[in-house]
């Protein structure tokens with residue numbers, strides 16, 4: 001068990017829409033020493049009866065700011081969530097919110113510069129004043145065409161109009177952030193998984209990361 005005062009070994013699971021993050025997290029449900037925090041999509045689909053995810057996809061220019069503000073709040077809630085176990089796996093983070101989704105919406109003109117400035121100020125304040133650091137990032141690397149097909153098959157209603165270009169832009173921002181480290185400092189070492197593989201083959205990939213995660217976690221916990 002995690003002694004109350006020690007921060008858990010925190011792993012962020014990052015990747016494009018449809019990259020298999022939820023499936024990856026479910027693989028780790030078998031370990032009782034790991035707390036899984038999956039992306040709170042249901043909160044974004046029903047905030048006091050409002051489906052912010054649907055509003056955002058239907059009229060991005062009008063709702064992107066509202067949606068990303070609430071996403072960031074739910075992400076901070078997850079970062080700060082006390083964890084009874086020595087290891088915590090989070091699906092996405094305040095970092096992918098800022099460096100991938102918000103960045104993309106600014107570059108595509110969906111967010112006004114002034115809206116972006118407010119979200120960026122919140123991000124900087126949170127990063128400075130709250131302990132939201134991560135110890136490891138697992139990047140489920142995919143090809144935009146593969147996730148585009150998966151999204152169509154998964155058929156989450158709000159996402160059916162997500163164009164390939166949107167996925168290509170998000171892919172490039174994940175690459176810039178986690179691989180090229182081009183425009184933003186990266187909060188932790190990155191383990192890259194080839195997540196284009198289909199479900200049958202991908203378990204071996206997960207097992208590879210499992211050792212890396214658990215070994216690093218043991219190092220941290222035993223320190």
Ligand SMILES: Cc1cc2cn([C@H]3C[C@H](O)[C@@H](CO)O3)c(=O)nc2[nH]1
Nearest residue numbers: 017039041071092093096097101159
């Ligand atoms: C941190 C963060 C997650 C996240 C997800 N999304 C969208 C992409 C998917 O369609 C859905 C679930 O991940 O929410 C978004 O627009 N902005 C986000 N920011």
